[in-house]
Amino acid sequence: MEIILAKSAGYCFGVNNAIDSVEKAIKNFKNTNIYTLGPIIHNPQVIKKLVSKGVKSINDLTEVNEGVVVIRSHGVGEKIIREAEKLGFNIINATCPYVKSIQQKAKEHYKNGYQIIIVGNENHPEVIGINGWCDSEALIIGEKNKVPNLKKYDKICVVAQTTITEDFFNDVTKEIKDQNSNVIVFNTICNATRERQEETKNIASKVNCMIIVGGYHSSNTQKLVIISKKYCKNTFHIESKKDIDIDSMNKFKKIGISAGASTPNWIIKEVIQLMENQLNDNEEEQKEVHESYEETFKSFRRGNIVKGKVLSVTENELFINIGYKSDGIIEKKEYTKDLNDDLTKIVKVEDEVEAIILDLNDGSGYVKLSKLRVDNKKAMQEIVNVFNEKRTVEGKIIKSVKGGLIVDIGFTEVFMPASQYHFKFVKDLNTLVGEEVKGKIIEYDKKKNKIIFSQKIILEEEEKNRREQELKTKKEFIDSLDVNQNVTGKIKTIMKYGVFIEIGSLDGFVHISDLSWGKVKHPSEVVKEGETVEAVVTNIDKDNFKIKLSIKDLTEDPWTNFRKDFSVNDEVDVEITNILPFGGFAQIIPHVEGLIHISELSHEKVNKVDDVIKVGDSVKVKIIGIDEENKKISLSIKESLPPIVKEIEENITVYKEDVNNTLGDLFGDLFKDD
Ligand code: F3S
Numbered sequence: 001m002e003i004i005l006a007k008s009a010g011y012c013f014g015v016n017n018a019i020d021s022v023e024k025a026i027k028n029f030k031n032t033n034i035y036t037l038g039p040i041i042h043n044p045q046v047i048k049k050l051v052s053k054g055v056k057s058i059n060d061l062t063e064v065n066e067g068v069v070v071i072r073s074h075g076v077g078e079k080i081i082r083e084a085e086k087l088g089f090n091i092i093n094a095t096c097p098y099v100k101s102i103q104q105k106a107k108e109h110y111k112n113g114y115q116i117i118i119v120g121n122e123n124h125p126e127v128i129g130i131n132g133w134c135d136s137e138a139l140i141i142g143e144k145n146k147v148p149n150l151k152k153y154d155k156i157c158v159v160a161q162t163t164i165t166e167d168f169f170n171d172v173t174k175e176i177k178d179q180n181s182n183v184i185v186f187n188t189i190c191n192a193t194r195e196r197q198e199e200t201k202n203i204a205s206k207v208n209c210m211i212i213v214g215g216y217h218s219s220n221t222q223k224l225v226i227i228s229k230k231y232c233k234n235t236f237h238i239e240s241k242k243d244i245d246i247d248s249m250n251k252f253k254k255i256g257i258s259a260g261a262s263t264p265n266w267i268i269k270e271v272i273q274l275m276e277n278q279l280n281d282n283e284e285e286q287k288e289v290h291e292s293y294e295e296t297f298k299s300f301r302r303g304n305i306v307k308g309k310v311l312s313v314t315e316n317e318l319f320i321n322i323g324y325k326s327d328g329i330i331e332k333k334e335y336t337k338d339l340n341d342d343l344t345k346i347v348k349v350e351d352e353v354e355a356i357i358l359d360l361n362d363g364s365g366y367v368k369l370s371k372l373r374v375d376n377k378k379a380m381q382e383i384v385n386v387f388n389e390k391r392t393v394e395g396k397i398i399k400s401v402k403g404g405l406i407v408d409i410g411f412t413e414v415f416m417p418a419s420q421y422h423f424k425f426v427k428d429l430n431t432l433v434g435e436e437v438k439g440k441i442i443e444y445d446k447k448k449n450k451i452i453f454s455q456k457i458i459l460e461e462e463e464k465n466r467r468e469q470e471l472k473t474k475k476e477f478i479d480s481l482d483v484n485q486n487v488t489g490k491i492k493t494i495m496k497y498g499v500f501i502e503i504g505s506l507d508g509f510v511h512i513s514d515l516s517w518g519k520v521k522h523p524s525e526v527v528k529e530g531e532t533v534e535a536v537v538t539n540i541d542k543d544n545f546k547i548k549l550s551i552k553d554l555t556e557d558p559w560t561n562f563r564k565d566f567s568v569n570d571e572v573d574v575e576i577t578n579i580l581p582f583g584g585f586a587q588i589i590p591h592v593e594g595l596i597h598i599s600e601l602s603h604e605k606v607n608k609v610d611d612v613i614k615v616g617d618s619v620k621v622k623i624i625g626i627d628e629e630n631k632k633i634s635l636s637i638k639e640s641l642p643p644i645v646k647e648i649e650e651n652i653t654v655y656k657e658d659v660n661n662t663l664g665d666l667f668g669d670l671f672k673d674d
Contacts, residue, residue, distance in 0.1 A: 001252065001253060001254070001255065001275075002253065002254045002255070003255050003256075003257065003272065003275055003276070004203050004206075004207060004254065004255070004256045004257070005256075005257045005268075005272065006196070006199045006200060006203055006256070006257065006258040006259070007199065007323060008192065008195050008196040008199045008258070009196075009213070009257065009258050009259035009263070009268055010259050010261075010263055010264065010265050010268055011261060011262070011263070011264060011265065012096075012190070012192040012193070012196075012261035012262075012326075013096070013192060013324065013326035013360070013361070013367070014073040014096025014097070014098060014099065014190075014192075014261070014326075015041050015073055015096075015261050015262050016360070017073065017094060017096065017097075017360065017361055018040055018041065018070070018072050018073040018094040018096070019040065019041065019046070019264075021070055021092050021094035022034070022036065022040055022050060022055055022070050022094075025055075025068050025070055025092055026053055026054070026055065029068050029090070032067055032068055032090070033054075033056070033064065033066070033067030033068070034054065034055045034056070034067060034068045034070065035055070035056050035057070035058045035064055035067055035068065035069050035070070036050075036055060036056075036057050036058070036069075036070045036071075036072055037058060037059075037061070037069055037070070037071050037072060037076060037080070038057060038058075038059060038072055038074070038125055039057050039072070040055075040057070040070065040072045040073075040094075041072070041073070041215070041218075041262035042214075042215035042217045042218035042219070042221070042260075042262050043214070043215040043218065043239075043262045043263060043264065043267075044215060044239065045239065045240055045264070045267060046262070046264055061080070061083060061084055061087060061089070066088065066089070067089065067090065068089070068090040068091075068092060069084055069089045069090065069091050069092070070092045070094055071091065071092065071093045071094055071095055072094060072095075072125075073094055073095060073096040073099065074095070074096075074099065074124070074125040074126040074129055075095035075096070075099045075100065075103060075125075075126060075129035075130070076095075076125075076128075076129045076132060077128070077129055077131065077132015077133060077136070078103075078107070078132055078133050079132060080132065081093070095129075096162070096190075097361060097366075098162055098188070098190050099126055099129070099130070099162060101188070102130050102159050102160075102162070102186070102188045103129065103130055103132075103133040104133070105157070105159055105186055105188070106118070106130050106131075106133045106134045106138065106157070106159060107133040107134060109134075109157035109184065110133070110134035110135070110137065110138075110157075113154065113155065114155045114156060114157035114184065115137075115138075115139065115150075115153040115154075115155070115156045115157070116131075116134045116137065116138035116139070116156075116157050116159070117138060117139045117140075117141060117150075117156055117157070117158045117159070117176065118130055118131060118138045118139070118140050118141070118158075118159055118160070118161065119140075119141050119142075119158060119159070119160045119161065119164060119168070119169050119172045119173070120140065120141075120142060120160060120161025120163075120164050121140075121142045121143075121161060121164075121219060122140040122142055122145075124161060124219055126161055126162060126163075127140060127161050130159065130161075141172050143168065147172060147175040147176060147179070149179070150176060150179045150180045151179060151180060153180060153182075154182060155182040155183070155184070156176060156180055156182065156183045156184070157183075157184045157186070158172075158173055158176060158183060158184070158185045158186065159186045159188045160186070160187060160188045160189050161188075161189075161219075162188060162189060162190035162193055163189070163190065163193045163219050163220035163223060163261070164189060164223070165197060165223055165226070165227065166189060166194060166197070169187060169189060173185050173187075191326075191327060192261065192326060193220055193223075193261065196220070196224065196258065196260075196261065197223065197224065197227050199258065200212070200224045200227050200228050200256075200258040201227050201228075201230075201231055203256035203258060204227070204228040204230075204231035204232040204235065204256055204258075205231040205232070206254070206256075207232060207252075207254040207255055207256035208232070208234060208252040208253055208254050208255070209232065209234040209235075209236070209249065209252035209254070209255045209256070210228045210231075210232040210234065210235040210236070210255070210256045210257075210258070211235075211236050211238060211244070211255065211256070211257045211258075211271065212224045212225045212228055212235065212236070212237050212238070212257075212258050212259065212260070213238055213239070213240070213257065213258070213259040213260070213263050213267060213268055213271055214237070214239070214259050214260025214261075214262060214263040215239060215260065215262055215263070216237065216239060218260045218261075218262050218263075220260045220261045220262070221237070221259070221260030221261075221262070221263070222237075224258055224259075224260060225237045228256075228258065232256070234252065238271070239267075240267050240270065240271070241267075241270045241271045241273075241274045244271065244274060244275075246274065246275075246278050249275065249278075255275065257271065257272065257275075300322075300324050300357060300360065300367070301357065301360075302357050302358065302359060302360065303356065303357060304356070304357045305354060305355070305356050305357075305374055306322040306323075306324070306328070306354070306355060306356075306357060306369070307322070307352060307353070307354045307355075308320035308321050308322035308323065308328055308352070308353060308355075309321055309350055309351065309352055309353075310347055310348065310349050310350060310351045310352075310353060311327060311349065312349060313343050313344050313347045313348070313349065314343065314344065315332075315342050315343055315344055316331065316332045316343065317329055317330060317331050317332060317343065318330050318335065318343055318347050318353075319366070320353050320355070320369070322355075322367060322369070324367060326360075326361075326366055326367050327366055327367070328355065328357075328366060328367040328368075328369040329362055329366035329367070329368060329369065330353070330355055330369045330370065330371055333372075334355075334358070334368075334369065334370035334371060334372050334373070335347070335370075335371050335372060336372065337372065353371055354371065354374050355369035355370055355371045355373075355374055356369065356370050356373050356374050356377070357369060358370050358373075375411070376412075378411065379411040379412035380412075380446075382411050382412070383411075383412060383414075383441060383444060383451060384444065386440070386441050387441040387444040390440060391440065392438055392439065392440055392458060393409045393410070393438065393439070393440070393441075394409070394410075394436065394437070394438045395407040395408050395409035395410065395414070395436070395437055395438070395439070395453075396408050396434065396435070396436055396437070397416075397432050397433050397434065397435045397437060398413065398433065399433055400429035400430050400432065400433060401415070403417055403418060404416050404417040404418045404420070404421075404429070405418070405421065405429055405432060405433075407437060407439075407453055409453070414441065414451050414452075414453040415451060415452060415453060416437075416439065416452070416453040416454060416455065417452065417454075419456070420439075420442070420452065420453065420454035420455060420456045420457070421437075421455055421456065422455065422456055422459060423456065423459060423460075437455045438455065438458055439453050439454050439455035439456075439457065439458050440453070440454060440457050440458060441453055441454075442454045442457055470505070473505045474505050474506055474545050477504040477505045477506055478506060478540065478542050478545055478547070479542070481537055481540055481547065482537065482540075483537050483538065483539065483540060484536060484537060484538075485536070485537045486534060486535070486536050486537075486554070487501075487503045487504075487508065487534070487535055487536070487537060487549065488503070488532060488533070488534050488535075489501040489502045489503035489504075489508065489532070489533065489535070490502045490530060490531065490532050490533075491527050491528065491529050491530060491531045491532075491533060492507055492529070493507075493529070494523050494524055494527065494529055495523070496512075496522065496523075497511065497512055498510050498511040498512045498514075498515070498523060499515070499523045499527055501533060501535060501549060503535075503547070503549075506545055506547060507547075508535065508537070508547040508548065508549040509546070509547065509548055509549065510523075510535060510548075510549045510550060510551055511548070514538070514548075514549070514550035514551060514552050514553065515527065515551050515552060516551065516552050516591075517552050517555065517557065517558050517591040518590070518591045526551075527551075533551060534551070534554060535549035535550060535551045535554065536549065536550050536551075536553045536554055537549060538550045538553065558589060558590060558591040558592045559592060559631050561589060561592075562588060562589055562592045562633075563626075563628075565589075566588065566623060566626075567623065567626075568623050568624065568625060568626055569622060569623065569624075570622070570623045571620060571621070571622050571623075571640050572588055572620070572621060572622075572623065573618055573619070573620055573621075574586035574587060574588050574594070574618070574619060574620075574621050574635065575587050575616065575617070575618050576613045576614060576615050576616060576617040576618075576619065577593060577615065578615065579609050579610050579613065579614065579615055580609065581598075581609065582597065582598055582609075583595050583596050583597040583598045583600070583601070583609060584596050584601075584609050584613045584615075586619065586621060586635055588623075588633065588635075592633070593633070594621070594623065594632075594633030594634060594635040595632070595633070595634060595635060596613070596621060596635045596636060596637055597634065597636075599638075600624070600634070600635065600636035600637060600638050600639065601613065601637050601638060602637065602638055602641075603638055603641065603643065603644045604644075612637070613637075619637055620637070620640045621635040621636060621637050621639075621640055622635065622636050622637075622639040622640040623635060624636045624639055
C-alpha cells in the first residue's frame with residue numbers, strides 16, 4: 001500500500017500564528033484569565049488541550065469582566081475591538097494578516113462609496129468580521145444565495161473569504177461583472193488555501209482513497225472534502241485517528257492524505273502512523289512515507305534557512321514560495337548590499353533563492369526573509385575555508401580606501417592593504433580600481449572582524465616558483481651540454497671583449513679572440529646582434545652556469561694548413577696587408593701572415609718601408625723563418641731576388657754574420673706576445 005501525504009497538510013500560517021499567540025499569552029500572563037473570542041481554531045482536539053491549560057472560549061465580551069482576550073485568526077469587526085479596548089481588556093489581536101488586509105480593503109472602499117460584496121459563507125466568522133469593517137453593509141454571496149440585481153450600485157468592490165474555492169469565486173465575479181461594469185475585484189483567497197486545494201485535487205485524482213483530516217466544523221476542511229470527492233469517490237473526512245475504519249482501508253492500494261489549515265501536525269502524524277503500522281508490511285515503503293511526512297512537517301522557525309522560487313518581483317522587494325503556508329518576502333536591503341540595485345533587473349521569476357527566516361510574519365502575513373544574511377553566513381564560512389586551506393581566490397578591485405583596496409572575491413569583499421598589492425609601489429591606488437587580482441587571505445580574526453587579503457604573497461610564490469623552474473631548466477640544459485659540442489644560437493649582446501650567444505636557456509660567451517682565426521679589432525666586424533650563428537662549446541662551468549664558446553674552432557687552424565703546405569726556404573706569392581715602420585705584413589694564406597722586416601725588403605738600404613712595398617701589392621717572398629711556438633713567420637723579398645754582385649773592396653767588411661743575433665734583435669718587439 002502506498003500513502004501520499006499532501007505537503008500543504010496542516011496548520012496554515014495564520015492558524016499557527018494564532019496558536020502561538022495563545023501559547024505566549026499562557027506564558028506571559030500567568031495569573032490572568034485568558035479567553036479566546038470564539039474557538040481559536042475549528043479543531044476540538046486542540047481546543048480541548050487549550051482548555052486543559054486554562055484557556056476559555058467566549059462568544060461575547062459581556063460574558064467576562066477582565067483578562068486577556070485573544071482574537072482568533074478569523075478576525076472580528078472593528079466595533080468589537082473598540083469595545084474590548086473600552087472595557088479595558090488586554091487584547092491580543094491574532095487576526096491572520098491576510099484577513100486583516102481584506103478588512104482594510106473593505107473599510108477603505110466602503111468609505112469611498114463602493115458597495116462591498118463578500119463572496120463567502122455569511123455565517124463564517126471571518127466573513128462576519130470583514131463585514132464588521134464596513135458597518136455590516138456588505139452584500140454576502142455564498143453558495144446558497146444567488147447574485148442579486150446589482151445595477152443600482154455605482155461602484156462595487158468584491159472581496160473573497162480566504163478559504164472559498166477558486167471556481168466558485170470566479171463564477172460569482174463573472175456574474176457581478178456581467179451586471180455592472182464598475183467593479184473592483186480583489187481575489188483574496190489565501191494562497192495557502194489555494195495551494196492546499198490544488199494539491200488535494202491532484203492527489204485525489206491519482207489515489208483509490210482520500211482521507212481529509214480536520215475539524216468537522218472547519219470551513220476550509222469541508223472545502224477540501226468537496227474538492228476531493230469530485231476526483232475520488234472514496235473520500236473520508238476524519239477529525240482524528242479514532243475516526244478511521246482501518247479494516248475498510250485494506251482494500252485500497254493508494255491512499256492520499258490531506259488536512260485542513262486548523263489541523264495540528266500531531267493529529268496528522270497519528271493518522272499516518274496508524275495507517276503505516278496497520279496497513280504497510282513493507283519496511284521500505286514505511287520509511288518512505290515517514291521521510292515524506294517528516295519533510296512536510298519540517299519546522300519553519302526564525303533562523304531556519306529555506307529555499308524557494310521567486311513568485312514575483314518589484315523594484316524593492318520580491319516574493320518567494322518557500323513551501324510554507326505563507327509566502328516569503330525579501331526586501332531589497334535584505335537581498336543586495338547595493339541599494340541602488342533595481343531588483344527587477346537582477347532577479348527573475350522562478351529564480352531559486354536561499355534565505356534565512358527573520359520573522360514568520362512581517363506584519364502583512366508574509367514570512368520575512370533575508371538572502372543577504374545567508375550570503376554573509378556562507379561567505380564567512382567560505383572565508384574560513386579559504387584561509388585554512390590557504391586557497392588562492394580571484395577577485396576584482398572595486399575601490400580604494402585609506403591604506404589599501406577593497407577586493408570583491410565573489411562571495412564577499414575583503415581588504416587588501418596597499419603593501420600587499422605588489423612588490424612595486426603604487427602611488428595612486430585609484431588607478432588600480434577595476435583590475436583583476438588573485439591572492440590569498442593571509443590574516444583572519446573573527447573576533448576583531450579582520451580579514452587581510454594579499455596578492456603579493458601569490459606574486460612572491462610565483463616568483464619563487466619561476467626562479468626554481470628557471471634554475472631547473474638551466475641545470476638540465478647545462479647538464480645536457482658537452483665540451484666540443486656544436487650549438488646554435490642568436491647573438492644576444494656584443495661587447496668590446498666578446499659576444500654573448502643565447503643557446504637554449506643560457507647564454508654562452510665567445511671571447512673576441514675566439515671569433516675568428518684572423519685579427520679582430522671589434523666583435524661587430526664579425527657578427528651582428530640577432531644573427532644566428534654556430535659555435536662550439538670549449539668550456540663548461542656547471543656551478544656558475546657559464547659556458548665558453550668558440551666560433552673560430554669550427555674551422556681548422558690556418559696555421560695547421562700552412563704547416564702542411566709550406567716550409568722554410570719556400571718561395572711564395574703573398575699580398576701586402578699592412579705597412580709598419582719596421583716592415584710590412586703579408587698574407588700567405590687566409591689568416592696566416594708573415595713579416596717582411598725592413599732589412600729584408602731589398603739588397604739595397606731601405607729608408608722607408610713604403611718606398612718598396614704598399615698595402616695590396618703582390619710580391620714574391622721567401623720564407624726565411626718559422627717560429628712554431630709563437631706561430632710567427634719571417635719573410636724576405638730580398639732572399640727571393642738574385643744576389644747583387646758587387647765588387648768587394650779589399651779589407652772592407654760589407655756583411656758579417658753575427659751568429660748570436662736573434663729574431664728579437666732583428667724585429668724588435670714585433671713578435672712579442674700582445
Ligand atoms: Fe490566514 Fe490563509 Fe490561514 S487567510 S488563517 S493563512 S488559510
